[in-house]
Amino acid sequence: MANEIAFPAALASLSPLAEWLAEKMAPLSVGDEWRFALDLAVCETATNIIRYALHEDRHRCFCVEFTCTATSVTLRFTDDGDIFPAERLAAAQEYTFFDADPLAESGRGLKLILLCVDTFKVENVSGRNVTTLEKLMSA
Template identity: 35%
Template structure:
């Protein structure tokens, strides 16, 4: 996807449709919140701060979870959200920002961050509940900036 706020909305809608076939309703909501926050943070803060930069996403279903890998634009500085999170309580209801990283860590079951093939990757896993736990590993969706 291109690195624009407009593309965040359409990507989250597409992602929600893809994972809703695998995850329970509450888990889809947690996934939606986490990915929207992560993408918004990348658009707002990752260098290069241009719309020509691309963010790549890979969504994979594994037997116990749905894993979403979000790759920063090439050349972006590393930013591990686990190192920068602020406590969610107390929350200032008038604050326009500052809660996104906490929401990501609260909503995702597993959060990993680190370099992969020269790019920074945020990996978010959402554990399956109910009858979908034994489904085999398979790609659900992939959105590459080069092909979008």
């Protein structure tokens, strides 16, 4: 199975992404809680890319790369959509307690991502968004 895959920018891509990720994680010696946390972070990241960077334009795609070492799993998302606003990440990192309206969408997914992985980084490289998630095996 390929370590990199592309999906159309449609919410319907979330189920195939989750299945692909489950296959990638299957051989790992980690618990269900660890798997669930990474799956949640990956699906939230993809949702943000689909909705806010690529505006659910199914003619556009985003790519996901899976890398596993003895100490961590890294997923790298790339897309050519709108640039992620750095102030949103800073705001989500700043607040220890999440007191937003549970039905509000603003920032909730980003906070979930930060709670589920050890490293979350978004950068723009040569006009492409590169979003990196890393989860340590020992976490």
